[in-house]
Amino acid sequence: MTNFEVDTGPDVIxxxxxxxAAGLFVASMLERLYPLLRLETNxxxxxGGAMIVAALVLAFICFARFVKAGTQVPTSRxxxxxxxxxxxRFSRNPIYLALTALYLGIIVMDSNLWGVLALVPxxxxxxxxxxxxxxxxxxxxxxxxxLDYKASVRRWFTL
Numbered sequence: 552m553t554n555f556e557v558d559t560g561p562d563v564i565x566x567x568x569x570x571x572a573a574g575l576f577v578a579s580m581l582e583r584l585y586p587l588l589r590l591e592t593n594x595x596x597x598x599g600g601a602m603i604v605a606a607l608v609l610a611f612i613c614f615a616r617f618v619k620a621g622t623q624v625p626t627s628r629x630x631x632x633x634x635x636x637x638x639x640r641f642s643r644n645p646i647y648l649a650l651t652a653l654y655l656g657i658i659v660m661d662s663n664l665w666g667v668l669a670l671v672p673x674x675x676x677x678x679x680x681x682x683x684x685x686x687x688x689x690x691x692x693x694x695x696x697x698l699d700y701k702a703s704v705r706r707w708f709t710l
Contacts, residue, residue, distance in 0.1 A: 560629045561688035564680035567626065567647060571654045574673035578658060578666035587664040599660030606652035613638055613646045626685060633693055635700055643686075643706050647677060682706065 564570075616639060617624045620632040624646075638645035654673070658666025689697045 560623070560625075560627050561681075561685040563626045563684050564676065567650055567677060567681055570673055570676050570681070571650050574669040575654060575657060575666065578663050578669040579661075581665040581669070582661075582663045585665075590662040595659050595662050599656045599658075602652050602656030602659060606649045606656060609638060609652070610646060610649040613649065626681065630689065630692065633689065633697055633700055635704070640704065643701065643704050644682060647682070648707065 614624055616634045616637045620634045622630050622632040622634065638648075642648055651670075651674070654666070654670065658664075658670075686697075686701065690701075
């Protein structure tokens with residue numbers, strides 16, 4: 552980035568929550584038009600609810616790490632630091648893991664099998680239209696510091 556360019560953040564195709572919400576919308580419409588097998592037990596409410604709670608806790612922890620580092624959470628804003636602590640020790644994208652868990656929790660609670668199928672294009676869009684663009688931006692902005700982090704932590708999850 553030259554001295555005359557304005558840092559507008561990564562050029563992502565859409566805000567990640569919108570991509571996940573679109574997947575849920577498509578799954579909901581498909582379920583209304585072409586209903587699939589529904590679960591006859593109420594256990595899906597417990598499982599889905601637990602997934603939603605876990606997703607919200609993870610998202611809160613991630614947001615707190617961003618605030619502590621003094622950098623932006625929204626993908627449309629410039630990054631001022633690379634967060635490598637907390638959940639970021641295990642995943643370069645724990646907020647996206649949280650969004651995926653939230654999405655799955657909602658479709659499990661709704662017993663919507665279309666949601667599983669709709670998750671495939673959601674994850675494709677997240678990978679190609681958001682994550683890869685964010686990574687290119689972070690590589691350009693932070694150089695070797697980000698490349699070292701990228702080499703040591705997987706995109707989705709590392710143990």
